Amino acid sequence: MIPIKKKLARRILLVDDDESLLKLLTLRLKTVGYEVETVLSGEEALVKLPLFHPHLVVTDLRMGEMDGMKLCEQIQKKYQTLPIIILTAHGTIKEAVAATRQGVFSFLSKPFESREFLEQVNHALTMKGACQYGENKEIDEQWRANIITRSPLMNDLLRDLSSLAQGDASIFIHGESGTGKELIAQAVHDASPRKKQSFVAVNCSAIPEDLLESELFGHRKGAFTGALEERKGLFQTADKGTLFLDEIGDMSPAFQVKLLRALQEHQIRPVGSNKTISVDVRIVTASHRDLEKLVADDVFRMDLYYRINVVTLKLPKLSDRREDIPLLANHFIANPDFNINGKVKGFSNDAMEMLVSYEWPGNVRHLKNVIEQVSAFSTTPIIPVKLVEKALREKPTTIQSFKEAKQEFERQYLTQLLQMVNGNVTQAARLAKRNRTEFYKLLKRHLIEPSHFKEKS
Numbered sequence: 133m134i135p136i137k138k139k140l141a142r143r144i145l146l147v148d149d150d151e152s153l154l155k156l157l158t159l160r161l162k163t164v165g166y167e168v169e170t171v172l173s174g175e176e177a178l179v180k181l182p183l184f185h186p187h188l189v190v191t192d193l194r195m196g197e198m199d200g201m202k203l204c205e206q207i208q209k210k211y212q213t214l215p216i217i218i219l220t221a222h223g224t225i226k227e228a229v230a231a232t233r234q235g236v237f238s239f240l241s242k243p244f245e246s247r248e249f250l251e252q253v254n255h256a257l258t259m260k261g262a263c264q265y266g267e268n269k270e271i272d273e274q275w276r277a278n279i280i281t282r283s284p285l286m287n288d289l290l291r292d293l294s295s296l297a298q299g300d301a302s303i304f305i306h307g308e309s310g311t312g313k314e315l316i317a318q319a320v321h322d323a324s325p326r327k328k329q330s331f332v333a334v335n336c337s338a339i340p341e342d343l344l345e346s347e348l349f350g351h352r353k354g355a356f357t358g359a360l361e362e363r364k365g366l367f368q369t370a371d372k373g374t375l376f377l378d379e380i381g382d383m384s385p386a387f388q389v390k391l392l393r394a395l396q397e398h399q400i401r402p403v404g405s406n407k408t409i410s411v412d413v414r415i416v417t418a419s420h421r422d423l424e425k426l427v428a429d430d431v432f433r434m435d436l437y438y439r440i441n442v443v444t445l446k447l448p449k450l451s452d453r454r455e456d457i458p459l460l461a462n463h464f465i466a467n468p469d470f471n472i473n474g475k476v477k478g479f480s481n482d483a484m485e486m487l488v489s490y491e492w493p494g495n496v497r498h499l500k501n502v503i504e505q506v507s508a509f510s511t512t513p514i515i516p517v518k519l520v521e522k523a524l525r526e527k528p529t530t531i532q533s534f535k536e537a538k539q540e541f542e543r544q545y546l547t548q549l550l551q552m553v554n555g556n557v558t559q560a561a562r563l564a565k566r567n568r569t570e571f572y573k574l575l576k577r578h579l580i581e582p583s584h585f586k587e588k589s
């Protein structure tokens with residue numbers, strides 16, 4: 133037999149619970165130049181498929197939990213054109229007929245001769261489907277195109293993601309702020325069979341509690357003041373697709389009950405309606421908070437926690453994958469929104485060293501902001517360390533909660549007012565159009581002492 137040239141090597145996945153047979157077949161196939169991977173069960177084969185992208189699967193018929201026929205059924209749901217050869221010591225006509233009906237390429241009874249086996253493999257690989265599927269590897273990897281990484285931690289996570297995405301299990305993404313939780317949620321959708329349907333992202337902490345119900349479940353016309361029209365909720369918008377509930381840890385206990393019901397029953401009830409609507413959504417959630425701790429503190433319902441957290445994807449902090457920093461920095465610098473006219477070409481060595489050794493409390497988002505800032509200010513094609521140093525000295529911009537921002541505004545307003553009137557409360561209250569008692573209460577709430585503003589004579 134003429135050895136196959138390396139560049140034409142086809143990938144073959146062997147599935148058998150008999151390790152010695154796997155070794156023997158691998159040896160035969162490798163000798164003639166095929167690339168081979170082996171797994172010991174049908175379940176493992178399903179995990180391996182999206183990672184190895186074989187051109188052909190050769191599987192035993194009788195195996196543990198998932199037999200060869202069941203495995204074929206599963207494979208053909210997703211990879212209709214991928215040829216499969218079933219090997220069996222127990223080949224019967226009935227099974228052979230069923231296998232051909234399922235579209236399995238061929239059925240080979242053990243014991244078989246090496247030549248016969250290789251001919252079958254060769255024949256299967258010249259079928260149209262084999263090539264189509266194998267060459268589609270790039271298309272199949274589209275889901276990870278926006279995720280820039282070379283970190284082994286991230287690659288492990290992405291490998292888990294790609295196999296988890298094939299099912300419907302609820303996934304909880306845990307990671308510090310700016311680690312890429314939303315990007316990963318989108319990747320789960322893009323890698324899943326639901327990718328052609330909608331991906332709907334909802335930030336649970338940004339929507340006031342009383343609006344969240346109508347936002348997610350919809351409402352009928354006139355259900356509450358302001359409900360002028362009937363409105364479809366986001367659960368329905370995401371029907372057959374994926375619903376991403378971000379910052380789930382901030383959801384109020386009252387709403388957690390309503391969400392749990394919807395998830396258990398796969399049904400929602402729009403506000404003001406007495407009819408339920410069935411929905412088919414894959415739920416992905418995320419939080420920077422430790423949900424287990426929230427459960428222990430009785431802030432998050434345990435039953436909801438188990439429902440949304442069938443599997444957790446834990447995103448590493450940027451400082452735990454420093455090898456990604458140069459990659460990301462160069463990726464961001466190539467972004468035409470940051471780098472107008474492409475004037476900036478790269479970083480000086482000490483600038484890059486500083487980026488790599490920094491702690492990045494705001495993770496990738498923080499890095500992105502810093503790169504945006506330094507590219508805007510750089511007057512030279514190579515960014516100098518001074519600019520990076522300056523950008524890192526400034527605090528990362530974080531969004532305050534509405535309550536915090538309001539408090540800060542009130543404190544500043546009161547301080548300025550008292551400075552203007554030299555601590556005269558009556559005058560300050562008049563300018564603020566508040567009565568004196570009310571004004572005093574405000575000062576007390578902010579621990580502001582008017583006498584401190586009196587001019588010293």
Ligand SMILES: Nc1ncnc2c1ncn2[C@@H]1O[C@H](COP(=O)(O)OP(=O)(O)OP(=O)(O)O)[C@@H](O)[C@H]1O
Pocket residue numbers: 278279280281307308309310311312313314315316420460496497500
């Ligand atoms: N691996 C990555 N490759 C490319 N861009 C990334 C990567 N990780 C994060 N980003 C970018 O960084 C920014 C922050 O990511 P994302 O919004 O997904 O993070 P997050 O964890 O949801 O943040 P937050 O907690 O602030 O909501 C986005 O602009 C995203 O595109």
Ligand SMILES: [Mg+2]
Pocket residue numbers: 313314378
């Ligand atoms: Mg986010």
